[in-house]
Amino acid sequence: MHTLNLGILAHVDAGKTSLTERILFETGVIADVGRVDHGTTQTDTLDLERQRGITIQSAVASFELDNLAVNLIDTPGHSDFIAEVGRALQVLDAVIVVISAVEGVQSQTRRLVQAVKASDIPLLIFVNKVDRTGARSDDLVAEIAHGLDLCPLVMSTVSGIGTRSAMVQQRGVSEPAFADHVLDVLAEHNDDLIGRYLADGDDIPTSLLQTELARQVRDRLVVPVLFGSAITGAGVPELLRELPRLLPGIDDRSGEALSGVVFKIQRTARGEKVGLVRVYSGRLTIREHVTVRRALTAGREACYDARITGIERYRSGAVETVSKAHAGDVVRLHGIPELMIGDVLGTVPAGTPVARFPPPTLESVIRANDPADTPPMYAALEQIEEQDPLIGIRRNERDATISLQLYGEVQKEVIEATLLAEYGIPVRFEPSQTICIERVTGTGEVGEEPGGENPFGVPISFRIEPGPHESGIAYQRELGIVPLGFYRQIEETVFATLEEGLLG
Numbered sequence: 001m002h003t004l005n006l007g008i009l010a011h012v013d014a015g016k017t018s019l020t021e022r023i024l025f026e027t028g029v030i031a032d033v034g035r036v037d038h039g040t041t042q043t044d045t046l047d048l049e050r051q052r053g054i055t056i057q058s059a060v061a062s063f064e065l066d067n068l069a070v071n072l073i074d075t076p077g078h079s080d081f082i083a084e085v086g087r088a089l090q091v092l093d094a095v096i097v098v099i100s101a102v103e104g105v106q107s108q109t110r111r112l113v114q115a116v117k118a119s120d121i122p123l124l125i126f127v128n129k130v131d132r133t134g135a136r137s138d139d140l141v142a143e144i145a146h147g148l149d150l151c152p153l154v155m156s157t158v159s160g161i162g163t164r165s166a167m168v169q170q171r172g173v174s175e176p177a178f179a180d181h182v183l184d185v186l187a188e189h190n191d192d193l194i195g196r197y198l199a200d201g202d203d204i205p206t207s208l209l210q211t212e213l214a215r216q217v218r219d220r221l222v223v224p225v226l227f228g229s230a231i232t233g234a235g236v237p238e239l240l241r242e243l244p245r246l247l248p249g250i251d252d253r254s255g256e257a258l259s260g261v262v263f264k265i266q267r268t269a270r271g272e273k274v275g276l277v278r279v280y281s282g283r284l285t286i287r288e289h290v291t292v293r294r295a296l297t298a299g300r301e302a303c304y305d306a307r308i309t310g311i312e313r314y315r316s317g318a319v320e321t322v323s324k325a326h327a328g329d330v331v332r333l334h335g336i337p338e339l340m341i342g343d344v345l346g347t348v349p350a351g352t353p354v355a356r357f358p359p360p361t362l363e364s365v366i367r368a369n370d371p372a373d374t375p376p377m378y379a380a381l382e383q384i385e386e387q388d389p390l391i392g393i394r395r396n397e398r399d400a401t402i403s404l405q406l407y408g409e410v411q412k413e414v415i416e417a418t419l420l421a422e423y424g425i426p427v428r429f430e431p432s433q434t435i436c437i438e439r440v441t442g443t444g445e446v447g448e449e450p451g452g453e454n455p456f457g458v459p460i461s462f463r464i465e466p467g468p469h470e471s472g473i474a475y476q477r478e479l480g481i482v483p484l485g486f487y488r489q490i491e492e493t494v495f496a497t498l499e500e501g502l503l504g
Helices: 016-026 047-052 079-089 107-118 138-147 176-187 191-200 206-218 236-246 371-387 409-423 484-497
Strands: 002-010 059-065 068-074 094-100 123-128 152-154 156-159 167-170 223-227 259-267 273-281 283-285 289-295 301-307 310-315 318-322 324-326 330-334 344-346 362-368 394-396 401-406 427-429 444-447 461-464
Touching: 002 016, 002 079, 002 107, 016 059, 016 068, 016 094, 016 123, 016 236, 059 236, 059 310, 068 236, 079 107, 079 259, 079 409, 094 107, 123 236, 138 152, 138 223, 156 223, 167 223, 167 236, 176 191, 176 206, 206 236, 223 236, 259 371, 273 283, 273 324, 310 324, 362 371, 371 401, 371 409, 401 409, 409 427
Parallel strands: 002 068, 002 094, 094 123, 123 223, 152 223
Antiparallel strands: 059 068, 156 167, 259 273, 259 344, 273 330, 283 324, 289 301, 289 344, 310 318, 310 330, 362 401, 362 427, 394 401, 444 461
């Protein structure tokens, strides 16, 4: 059985989680369709998610479709939790982007599609809410083509659009009229098809068209567009029928060297740390020792040996304990308390571009209502940071304040509510401030000659020069007369000093 790790992405309120529920219902994983507004959905499991009706953390569900095992990853739609989407994109084989037939393409939709393109992942588009008043079809397809710079191929039609009785009819390459349209679209990216058509006329086999369509979807040349309604179920069976045809899953690489990436950290009710890992190649075996690699600053890497004590795999809507995990699986690993998001098990996976969203632009001081709760608050924030490293806890030694980096006010409210509900610590935030980013504008050097005032001092010099935009801080060292043991401390001091500039 092939495996497909499939993400569902959307702007807020496009119906992403509702589509996840409908898919799980149609594939027999759940008996009843949960509703976001009722707080009964399968993937929104946090109390805060159910109360607010929004997805805060990515969640994994699974189902089987023909000979395809699908791990479905539901991601947040709110822009305050965009970092969670970025982490999920690292482990996906394909994506369904959900667009509301009423609201159409939003700024968040553009942001998500750009990230999918940067990650080199094939995508399908599901136009949701065709049963809603104001739903559109033809002009929305044009909006998708021009606003998202995609080549859409509409694979279903809607009758009664904008009404509760809206019906969806699937179109297939076996229909002569639709086959001609598909041929026109595919020929834009394959000159051989044009030659075949000129030579054979209408005798191009349906199987050839279907194979070429799947290839162009996989190569991100064509984007299938399907219409439907997650609430009424219209169009969802048609979507599921197309998935195995267009996204047949990944090749089995279990015979290769182990390579896996940690994309999420969770904690059990007992406080045990659990790492969610996508296995790209090789196998993981319980009680096996694995090498864990962690990227550090300046291109350095830390490695350590760890032993797996438990493996849980997502299968058919449940989490099952297994003794082995194979390439393509998304699993929960137990027994490695040092795990962090981004850690690599085995070798670094090749050919997996990572979409990078801009870092948070806001910062806010957080205080415990009772000063005596400050130490436990800090410890709780460290656990929250395990799950969202970009909050970047910063302790200011000068005024003894603790600050967090944030994407927006909703994220701030969620952290405040989490500290109260899960740790029993009431806190308050000060008004958010825009993070001041200082950039180098020119090249400069500074150094100290031997024989200064301190006879025990070691002379060092620095050269600073601007790098490419958004490239971060790169550190290089040139060996001189300084003892080798000093270099690590010098590097750590440089990065610690650069956390705060002259202006903030």
